[in-house]
Amino acid sequence: MIIGVPKEIKKEEYRVAVTPFGAEELKKDGHTILVETGAGEGSGFSDEEYLQADADVVDRKTVFKKADLIIKVKEPLPPEYELFREGQAIFTYLHLAPNRELTELLLKKKVTSLAYETLQKDGALPLLVPMSEIAGRMAPIMGAYFLQRIHNGEGVLVTGATGVKPAKALILGAGVVGSNAVRVCVGLGVDTIVMNKGVDRLQKLDEEFMGRIKTLSLTSHNIAEEIKDADIIVGAILVPGGKTPVFITREMLKTIKKGAVIIDVSVDQGGCVETSRPTTHDNPVYEIDGIIHYCVANMPGAYPRTSTLALTNATLPYIKIVANKGIENSIREDSTIKSSLNTYKGHIVHRTLADSIGIEYKSVDEIIN
Numbered sequence: 001m002i003i004g005v006p007k008e009i010k011k012e013e014y015r016v017a018v019t020p021f022g023a024e025e026l027k028k029d030g031h032t033i034l035v036e037t038g039a040g041e042g043s044g045f046s047d048e049e050y051l052q053a054d055a056d057v058v059d060r061k062t063v064f065k066k067a068d069l070i071i072k073v074k075e076p077l078p079p080e081y082e083l084f085r086e087g088q089a090i091f092t093y094l095h096l097a098p099n100r101e102l103t104e105l106l107l108k109k110k111v112t113s114l115a116y117e118t119l120q121k122d123g124a125l126p127l128l129v130p131m132s133e134i135a136g137r138m139a140p141i142m143g144a145y146f147l148q149r150i151h152n153g154e155g156v157l158v159t160g161a162t163g164v165k166p167a168k169a170l171i172l173g174a175g176v177v178g179s180n181a182v183r184v185c186v187g188l189g190v191d192t193i194v195m196n197k198g199v200d201r202l203q204k205l206d207e208e209f210m211g212r213i214k215t216l217s218l219t220s221h222n223i224a225e226e227i228k229d230a231d232i233i234v235g236a237i238l239v240p241g242g243k244t245p246v247f248i249t250r251e252m253l254k255t256i257k258k259g260a261v262i263i264d265v266s267v268d269q270g271g272c273v274e275t276s277r278p279t280t281h282d283n284p285v286y287e288i289d290g291i292i293h294y295c296v297a298n299m300p301g302a303y304p305r306t307s308t309l310a311l312t313n314a315t316l317p318y319i320k321i322v323a324n325k326g327i328e329n330s331i332r333e334d335s336t337i338k339s340s341l342n343t344y345k346g347h348i349v350h351r352t353l354a355d356s357i358g359i360e361y362k363s364v365d366e367i368i369n
Contacts, residue, residue, distance in 0.1 A: 001323045002032045004067025006060060007039040010074045012281035014042025014304035015311065017071040017092070018319070022312040024053035031323050032056065034063045043308040064088075069327070071319055073311065074298055075102060086110045089327050091319060093117055093131070096342055097243040097356040098270040103343070107359075110346045112327055116315065118241040118350060119340035125240060127318065127340075129176050130310035132265075134300040136180025136236065139263040140169060140188060142299075143232035146261045146285055146292050153292060154259030156231050159189045166190050170226050172218060172247055172272060173236035174201035177265050181234045186212050193226055195219075223247055227256050235264035235272040241342070241352035243270040250274045250288075258290035267295040332368060 003026060005017050016039050018026070023033045033055035037047060047057045064070065064083035072092035076084070084090070084105070089112035096103045096115070106113050116127035140158070147153035147167065160166030169185045171178045174196035185192040186209055195218040196202050202215040216222045227233060227248065233256075237244050244266040253275060264276040271277070275288045278297040285294050300307040321337055322330045330337045331344075341349050347362040348354040354361030 001326070002034065002066050002068050003319075003323060004063040004070045005033065005035045005039055005055075006063050006070065006072060006080070007036040008042075008073055009077055009079060010298060010301075013074055013298050013301045015073040015298075015301055015308045016040045016043050016045065016304075017073050017311075018316070019043075019308060019312045020045055020049040020053040020055070022316045022319075023050055023055040025316060026320065026323060027054045029320060029324055034058050034067055036060050036063050040308075043304040045308075069319075069322060071315075073301075073308075075099065076105075081105050084109050084111050088112070089114065089322070091116070091315075091322060091340075093268075094342055095268045096353055097239075097241065098268075100357055103348070103353075103357055103359065106343045107346050107348070111343065112341070112345070113343045114322065114337065114340040115241070115342045115350075116340070118342065118353075119318065119336055120240070121336045121339075125176075125238075127314050128238075130314045131300045131307065132176035133180050134303065134307055134310065135265050136177035136234075137184050138299050138302070139177070139181045139234045139236075139265055140184040140190065140232060142284075142294050143169070143234070143261045143263050144188070146294060147231060147259070149259075151285070151292065152259060152287060152290075153261060154231065154257060156259075158232070167231035168229060169193070169232040169234065170223075170230040171195070171234045171236060172223070173234075173238065173266075174198075174205060174215075175236060175238055177238070178234070178236035179205060181236060182209070182213060185232075190232070193230075195222060195226075218247070220247070224252060224255070227252060229257065231257070231260050233260065233262045235262065235266050235276070237266045237272040239269065239352065239356075241350050242356040244272050246272060246274045248273040248275075253289040253291050256289075256291050259292070261292045261294060263294045265299065268297040271295065328368065331364060338364065 094115040149155040
């Protein structure tokens with residue numbers, strides 16, 4: 001198979017879909033690897049390292065023109081749309097639920113789209129874990145930074161000081177993002193409350209931190225009560241393949257302290273705060289009603305070396321399955337690859353996505369068989 005690795009063009013996105021080591025592994029399996037010139041520079045990987053791994057370093061048009069499978073980090077952007085061709089496949093973080101334009105493009109061109117964020121194995125989402133872990137650990141750090149008065153924050157030091165209480169963090173969701181945010185908050189000495197709909201994850205966090213955090217059921221009433229004195233609010237809600245439900249409305253902002261910081265990690269799936277909209281690393285925050293919103297949609301891109309290494313560790317085994325078996329056979333024979341499938345031969349084949357975006361769903365089994 002010919003595998004293409006384009007350079008990411010999303011603003012302030014420095015990650016690359018595969019390291020030179022990953023390219024070497026794919027080459028050993030007999031595949032041709034086309035890496036766009038400069039694709040790895042932001043993560044500290046030179047073109048020379050890819051050449052040493054026996055990859056071909058080529059221009060952008062060649063990557064898209066020749067590749068059977070495009071592997072990326074982030075979803076395609078409009079300047080890339082015309083480069084895709086019918087029958088091509090893409091494997092990346094797609095986040096299609098809030099992106100009807102891209103979804104329709106993939107359907108029109110009959111592109112096979114495989115999404116990292118919907119791939120399931122044993123009930124877990126293994127390709128979300130490494131980036132969610134990094135984003136979760138970043139969230140309290142970003143919150144602490146923007147609480148500074150020079151950023152219009154309320155001027156609260158998250159750790160507190162002798163005789164002075166620490167900041168209070170409210171974390172919505174106890175999945176990978178939420179759990180990692182909790183760990184950093186506890187490490188900083190922050191007064192931490194985490195909410196989740198299911199109790200199992202809350203029980204695990206309770207056991208891990210032995211009374212150093214508070215856990216609550218994720219309900220509108222509990223959120224309304226706890227946001228009143230929260231200094232940092234982390235949105236860590238995920239609906240695999242679907243749009244994130246809103247838990248904090250515009251009206252609720254009026255009850256939050258001025259200068260508090262919201263970090264909506266779920267913004268790439270629409271966000272769990274009504275006033276959230278995607279921002280970039282070079283312009284990460286905005287204010288509404290005096291509340292600072294940090295809504296960077298590619299948070300791990302700020303630390304591309306760490307993120308790229310972690311990402312390749314997770315994605316490479318699945319990329320190898322798709323490449324070695326071929327697109328159709330990997331869908332037929334491997335349930336994990338099948339679960340990552342969002343669009344196929346002009347149809348949405350992921351039910352949650354179809355429901356979220358309002359386009360007809362069709363089972364992939366009907367198409368293949």
